[in-house]
Amino acid sequence: MKIEILGTGCAKCKKTKEIVEQAVVELGVDAEVVKVEDINAALDYGVMITPAVVIDGDVKIAGKVPSLDKVKEWLAK
Amino acid sequence: MAEDIKMAKMAKTAKCACEAAFVGLYACSGGSNVGQMANRIAVELTKQGKGNIMCTVGIGGNVPGIMKSTEGTDEIIAIDGCPLICARRSLELAGFTVNKHIILTELGMQKNKELDLEGSEIKEMMTKVESAFDI
Numbered sequence: 001m002k003i004e005i006l007g008t009g010c011a012k013c014k015k016t017k018e019i020v021e022q023a024v025v026e027l028g029v030d031a032e033v034v035k036v037e038d039i040n041a042a043l044d045y046g047v048m049i050t051p052a053v054v055i056d057g058d059v060k061i062a063g064k065v066p067s068l069d070k071v072k073e074w075l076a077k
Numbered sequence: 078m079a080e081d082i083k084m085a086k087m088a089k090t091a092k093c094a095c096e097a098a099f100v101g102l103y104a105c106s107g108g109s110n111v112g113q114m115a116n117r118i119a120v121e122l123t124k125q126g127k128g129n130i131m132c133t134v135g136i137g138g139n140v141p142g143i144m145k146s147t148e149g150t151d152e153i154i155a156i157d158g159c160p161l162i163c164a165r166r167s168l169e170l171a172g173f174t175v176n177k178h179i180i181l182t183e184l185g186m187q188k189n190k191e192l193d194l195e196g197s198e199i200k201e202m203m204t205k206v207e208s209a210f211d212i
Contacts, residue, residue: 006091007093008093010093012093013093039091042091042142043091045141045142046132046135046140046141046142046143046146047091047142047145047146048091048092048101048129048131048132048142048143048146049091049092049093049099049101049129049146049149049150050091050092050093051093052142052145052146058141059141059142059145060145061145061148061149062142062145062146062148062149063099063145063146063148063149063150064148064149
């Protein structure tokens, strides 16, 4: 599983990455978490507001920090 | 230097939600003078930092990244050229609430098939939009 955190390195983006990494550890999921700061890459997904989380090419959220439970829900599917 | 260039590019494309309220601008961009003016107004408001132009057609197409980005906005402004209100209808059909709605024909612009906009027209409509909608 590939999880991309799209963002500029701002506070919300860092928080999002922390939450995603925590969810990955707690669920023991085999996932690669990648921070993508090239916002043109975000636009390729249609993402126009960051932070955003993309799991295996599927945009899960944009412009908001997800809750830990929500990330776990995405990972469990 | 490379980092500065990267940051400048970012400022012109996707925006970070750490800023103050994120205002999404959705223009109909239709095939008429008022549709093209709607797009131009969204461009000008974006350049002025009063909002962020979004991809309205992606709402109709249910494009995931654009839908999720719209969910992440704090305020949605639909800019329609005419009473067909395609931008607003697309947003509402997708389940979004439009907070402000601009219809250019209601501000006195006559709809026709011309696609080229005059600078004076753009300036006039920008003034009307800013004044009527406190943008």
